Structure formats: C-alpha cells, structure tokens
Amino acid sequence: MNETRLVTRRMADHPADSHTIERYEATGGYSQARRSLQMGRERLVELVKESGLLGRGGAAFPAGMKWSFLAPARPAYLVVNADESEPGTYKDRQLLERDPHQLVEGIIIAAVANEVHHAFVYVRGEYARPARRLQRAVEEAYGRGYLGKDIFGSDYDLEVVVHLGAGAYICGEETALLNSLEGHRGEPRLKPPYFPAATGLYGKPTIVNNVETISNLPHILELGADGFRKLGHPEDTGTFLFSVSGHVRKPGNYELPHGITWRELIFEVAGGLREGRTLKCWIPGGASAPWFVPADHLDLEITKDATGRAGSMLGSGAVVVMDDTTCVVRAAQRIVRFFAHESCGQCTPCREGTSWLEMILGRIEEGAGREVDVDVLLDVADNISVGLAWPPRMTTICPLGPSAVSPVSSITRYFKDEIMAHIHQAGCPLR
Ligand SMILES: Cc1cc2nc3c(=O)[nH]c(=O)nc-3n(C[C@H](O)[C@H](O)[C@H](O)COP(=O)(O)O)c2cc1C
Numbered sequence: 402m403n404e405t406r407l408v409t410r411r412m413a414d415h416p417a418d419s420h421t422i423e424r425y426e427a428t429g430g431y432s433q434a435r436r437s438l439q440m441g442r443e444r445l446v447e448l449v450k451e452s453g454l455l456g457r458g459g460a461a462f463p464a465g466m467k468w469s470f471l472a473p474a475r476p477a478y479l480v481v482n483a484d485e486s487e488p489g490t491y492k493d494r495q496l497l498e499r500d501p502h503q504l505v506e507g508i509i510i511a512a513v514a515n516e517v518h519h520a521f522v523y524v525r526g527e528y529a530r531p532a533r534r535l536q537r538a539v540e541e542a543y544g545r546g547y548l549g550k551d552i553f554g555s556d557y558d559l560e561v562v563v564h565l566g567a568g569a570y571i572c573g574e575e576t577a578l579l580n581s582l583e584g585h586r587g588e589p590r591l592k593p594p595y596f597p598a599a600t601g602l603y604g605k606p607t608i609v610n611n612v613e614t615i616s617n618l619p620h621i622l623e624l625g626a627d628g629f630r631k632l633g634h635p636e637d638t639g640t641f642l643f644s645v646s647g648h649v650r651k652p653g654n655y656e657l658p659h660g661i662t663w664r665e666l667i668f669e670v671a672g673g674l675r676e677g678r679t680l681k682c683w684i685p686g687g688a689s690a691p692w693f694v695p696a697d698h699l700d701l702e703i704t705k706d707a708t709g710r711a712g713s714m715l716g717s718g719a720v721v722v723m724d725d726t727t728c729v730v731r732a733a734q735r736i737v738r739f740f741a742h743e744s745c746g747q748c749t750p751c752r753e754g755t756s757w758l759e760m761i762l763g764r765i766e767e768g769a770g771r772e773v774d775v776d777v778l779l780d781v782a783d784n785i786s787v788g789l790a791w792p793p794r795m796t797t798i799c800p801l802g803p804s805a806v807s808p809v810s811s812i813t814r815y816f817k818d819e820i821m822a823h824i825h826q827a828g829c830p831l832r
C-alpha cells in the first residue's frame with residue numbers, strides 16, 4: 402500500500418535538503434502564504450472549515466471551527482504545540498526537522514486567518530535538533546521579509562518566537578503549555594473559563610494548534626477544500642501521520658488516508674510481525690488510549706468515529722504493536738509509571754492514584770500479587786476515571802489522570818487470565 406504524501410512529500414522527494422529555504426521555494430513554498438494575505442480572515446476560516454481539517458494534536462477538534470470561536474479582543478496569539486511527548490508519537494519531530502519552512506508557511510496562513518501578529522512555537526525540551534532547524538527556518542524567513550514588519554511587502558506584521566520547553570509531558574496540554582510560556586509552573590488551568598480561544602496566553606484570545614495541523618494549511622490552500630477532502634475519508638479528510646512502533650518489521654511514520662483497516666496498517670504498511678510471532682494487542686492512539694486486540698478490532702476501519710465507537714481513540718497517531726512475547730502486566734506498568742512520573746500533582750486522584758496503580762502492577766509483575774489486587778486496581782482506577790467509561794468521566798482537571806487508567810482497564814478486560822497467572826505462579830509466566 403502506497404502512502405498518500407502531502408506534509409511528508411518534500412522530505413520523501415528531496416531527503417538531502419528538504420529543510421532548506423532554497424528547496425522549499427524551489428518546490429512552490431511560500432506561494433500560499435502570499436495568497437493568504439489576499440484572502441483575509443473570513444475566506445480563510447471558511448476554507449479550513451470546508452476542508453474538514455481536524456486537529457492532529459490528539460483531540461481531533463475541527464480546526465476551522467476552533468478558529469471561528471476566537472474572541473474578537475486583540476491582541477490575540479497563535480501558539481503552535483510542538484511539545485510532542487505522548488509515548489509512541491514522533492511525527493511532529495520529523496516535520497520540524499525535515500520541513501520546518503512548511504510549518505513557518507502554515508503559521509503565516511493561520512496568523513492571517515486569525516488576525517494575529519504574534520505567534521509562538523512551544524517545542525519539547527528534548528527536541529534540540531528540531532528546535533535548531535526551526536529556529537534557523539524562522540531566521541531565514543525573517544531574512545527574506547516573510548516574517549517581521551510588512552511581510553511579503555504587505556502592511557501585515559508577524560513576529561514568530563521559538564520557545565524550548567523544559568521537557569515535561571504535561572506541557573503538551575494546551576493550558577499547561579500557556580502557563581509554562583508565561584513563565585509559570587506547567588500546570589493545566591481549570592476549565593471553564595480558560596478555554597484559550599476566549600482566554601489564553603496572557604489572558605488574551607489564543608489559538609493553539611498542533612504542528613501537523615498547521616503544516617497542512619499550505620496544502621489546503623493549494624488543493625482547495627474539495628481537493629483536500631477527496632484525499633481522505635468522508636468523515637476524516639486529508640491524510641494522517643501514523644507513528645508505528647513496537648514489534649513490527651518496519652516501524653516508522655506513515656502518511657495515509659483514514660479508512661484503511663488495522664490489518665492493512667500493521668501487516669501491509671508496517672511489514673507485519675517478526676518471524677514466528679503472533680499479534681497480541683496494540684495501542685491505537687498513544688499511551689493514553691485503551692488497547693485493541695486482534696479478535697475484536699483487526700478489521701475495523703481506522704477513522705476517528707469507528708475507533709471511538711470501539712472504545713478508544715486515534716489520538717496523535719501513535720500505534721504501538723505488541724506481539725506474543727509481551728508481558729501485558731509489565732507493559733501496563735511501564736506506561737502507568739510514565740503517567741505517575743509526569744503527573745503535575747494538582748489533583749489528588751491523579752497524583753496519588755497513578756502511583757498506586759504503578760505500585761500494584763509492579764507487585765503483580767514481581768510475583769507478590771494477591772487475588773484481591775485486580776479489584777484494588779479497578780477501584781483505584783475508578784477513583785480517577787469514574788466507571789472506567791470511554792471517553793473518560795473525569796475527576797481531575799485534565800485527562801492525564803484518566804490516561805493512566807487506559808492500560809489498566811485494557812489488561813483487566815482482555816488479559817485477566819494472564820494477570821491471574823502472575824498471581825498464581827508468583828511471577829511472570831512469560832519470563
Ligand atoms: C496530557 C496531554 C498532553 C498533550 N500533549 C500534546 C502534545 O504533545 N502535542 C499536541 O499538539 N497536543 C497535545 N495535547 C492536546 C492539546 O491540549 C491541544 O488539544 C492541541 O494542541 C490542540 O491542537 P490541534 O487542535 O491542532 O490538535 C495534549 C493534551 C493532554 C491532555
């Protein structure tokens with residue numbers, strides 16, 4: 402199955418220099434930013450609405466609709482979320498490193514569409530190379546008059562600041578990101594009233610969009626709304642970057658339309674499993690997502706709605722594949738440990754509950770588990786995410802706490818026998 406390349410086309414065609422301004426302009430770059438200045442806010446917002454573009458940061462919120470919610474007060478800000486810390490997700494890194502001018506052009510379009518004159522890109526602290534590449538691209542764009550005062554010879558001013566975070570997962574949550582950008586602790590804000598489009602950075606109206614969302618904008622202008630829609634599935638338009646990792650032969654980022662099946666993604670696109678191994682389960686949308694198993698989900702169509710109806714999410718597109726050598730207790734413990742470590746600590750169910758879940762899973766994995774531990778796990782999980790429902794019914798300020806529940810509800814649902822085998826054999830049956 403071939404990829405449908407849009408945001409990764411230039412890096413595939415010109416791997417040696419896709420990040421340079423020379424290559425970018427030689428392949429049509431910045432022509433859509435120029436056009437956007439002629440189009441103005443209303444036409445741009447309408448175009449992005451009609452294109453059906455959904456945000457690629459995890460929540461899949463319609464981008465055009467978000468833009469139309471932006472409060473009229475000014476100044477307003479655009480913030481690009483390049484914090485990319487969801488375990489398994491590594492697509493924004495590739496876009497930043499290998500096509501940073503595409504992002505800069507998308508920023509110009511989004512800024513014009515929202516009548517914004519200051520944009521920030523918040524880059525994950527560990528992404529030193531992507532941040533350097535982006536910083537250089539921004540400087541080159543300033544140098545050619547595409548950023549700064551009177552961009553492209555118009556009377557429109559646009560300043561862009563690249564800001565490196567300190568490497569905290571929670572700063573990917575948009576309101577924690579805004580707090581961090583303002584110089585405060587990276588802690589999510591209570592909502593309402595702090596929806597960024599109404600009250601965001603420095604209390605002003607703010608659009609927060611993901612790197613991949615913004616990188617799609619030059620293509621939407623070039624193809625038109627219909628052209629963009631046609632590339633994808635009627636419900637989920639355009640392309641989607643899947644970061645496939647784990648026990649597949651060909652892990653990597655794949656740009657594909659929605660609507661293919663999980664079987665096609667894992668066995669055709671990602672090359673299937675290692676010799677002699679069988680598929681045990683996979684995480685369809687990053688560590689926060691409930692897991693899928695072959696018996697129930699392999700032939701399911703990959704769309705936002707089909708995945709949601711099946712009790713999970715596509716999130717930011719991180720697909721983690723596990724074969725029959727995987728101990729699910731250990732895998733769940735590892736993921737829960739991540740969330741426990743990254744909890745900002747504001748909410749008791751998250752701060753205490755994630756550590757409890759990690760401790761109980763560790764006890765089971767090490768052979769000191771008791772039969773009652775399955776119920777204790779579920780009880781603690783229920784205190785974080787009531788009823789273990791999907792989407793989660795939260796007791797917390799942000800979805801990080803409930804994210805730690807996903808691996809627990811997945812293994813208790815699909816792999817209870819394996820958990821009990823750990824308990825009865827006083828250790829991991831796979832070791
Ligand atoms: C715990 C947590 C972590 C998140 N991490 C990221 C991230 O690393 N990158 C990102 O774009 N969105 C992340 N999000 C989603 C953002 O809050 C926000 O919805 C997104 O940046 C909006 O952009 P989009 O509409 O273009 O998807 C995270 C959300 C939560 C709750």
Ligand code: SF4
Nearest residue numbers: 745747748751797799
């Ligand atoms: S759920 Fe966890 S990470 Fe989110 S605000 Fe509460 S304590 Fe912080």
